[in-house]
Amino acid sequence: MSATDLLTLYRTRGLRIATAESCTGGMVSAAITDIAGSSTVFERGFVTYTNEAKIQMLGVLPATLDAYGAVSEQVAQEMAEGALRHSAADVAVSITGIAGPGGSEFKPEGRVCFGLATRTGTHTETVEFGALGRANVRRESVQKAIALLISAANQ
Template sequence: MSAAEVLKLARRSNIMIATAESCTGGLVAAALTDLPGSSEVFDRGFVTYSNAAKADMLQVSGSTIEQFGAVSQEVAREMADGALRASQAQLSVSITGIAGPGGSEHKPEGRVCFGLAVDGHTTSTETVEFGALGRTNVREAARDHALELLQKAILDLQNSL
């Protein structure tokens, strides 16, 4: 999956994209904006590494973070929804996870939660266990998975028209 393909599909469908990233620190936004013409379909990216940033920038509920932890599908959902609300986008992807090193028994290294919000649709979430691949590899795998989620969402929207 390539960022170029995501941009091409978004351009064809007239869809604006926003990102909300924690453990990837903006890698998805960087992959998209590395390409010329990305401003036509990429609205903005939020790097919300801290819990305070998630709350301040995306209105992630403190009680959600407290109850489920920052690395959870519930937080990923609120991040994706918040990115839509705080942008001009119709599609957003969110990422929160444990890139490593470290982790815990309950939240191991390589666990990454994703949210995908599409204007007018129910926000979907999923968790991927990439494993203890090392910090860089987990972050890159999460970036690539987020790009795949964006591509699939745009294709699904095209097919539903």
Template sequence: MTHAGDILDAAREKGLRIATAESCTGGMVAVALTDVPGSSDVFERGFVTYTNTAKTEMLGVRESTLAAVGAVSEDVAREMALGALVNSDADVAVSITGIAGPGGSEFKPEGRVCFGLATREGCTTETIEFGAPGRDKVREAARNHALSLLLDAICAK
């Protein structure tokens, strides 16, 4: 697992600020970062946008995107990450939207999580199928993956 302190140290060294936009993880990435003393100099803010209404109101996710592809999609992950940048003073933002379980559907199975990683230069997205090991394990895996995305993006700057 990527250690949150490494992310914060790298961001501090490069003068970067971080924002998070989380749905299925309910703020777990923000908690991991803010559990580290002194994180306030680089962690700018976190958005927990569990409902579609929260995604549109807080992050500017378009209702048309939600209607067309649903909340668990790379399109929504992209809009969440970009919205976190627009609505903060951060330089890098990670987003997470997925189905932690239990449940899912034939088209969007339990364990599918979409991620967005936005910087001022652009945004990338990806989907990971964590399978159905249980809600807690999917959420932990999603948190850990988001932390590694942040570290990679910050180190690449």
């Protein structure tokens, strides 16, 4: 499904979206707001590329970053919950990952962690896109985030 489908679904359900993005640098927000009339659904977006921004803007705990690193489901969860808490949205999606190039043995290129927070709970997952190249990992991450938002509205 597309961002247009997402907007139609959220408009129909009377839901609003917030995003918390790291490795995608605002690309999910851009995909949504590229569509005319998106302001009825898109509440706000946070681009928190550094750990300091995650802490200051979303309330991610320094202890969580120290224990698990920025690319972790634990941080993705706190990012999504923080975006929900610091907005008037009903659903928040977060993305943190290693788009590349590079990575490490423990956190390879193409590993992206997602968080999805609603007023009733949080879901996290990790996708191993592989070393597709920076642009492709980021593009695939945007599509995954849109899919997660659509699934949240359908529950």
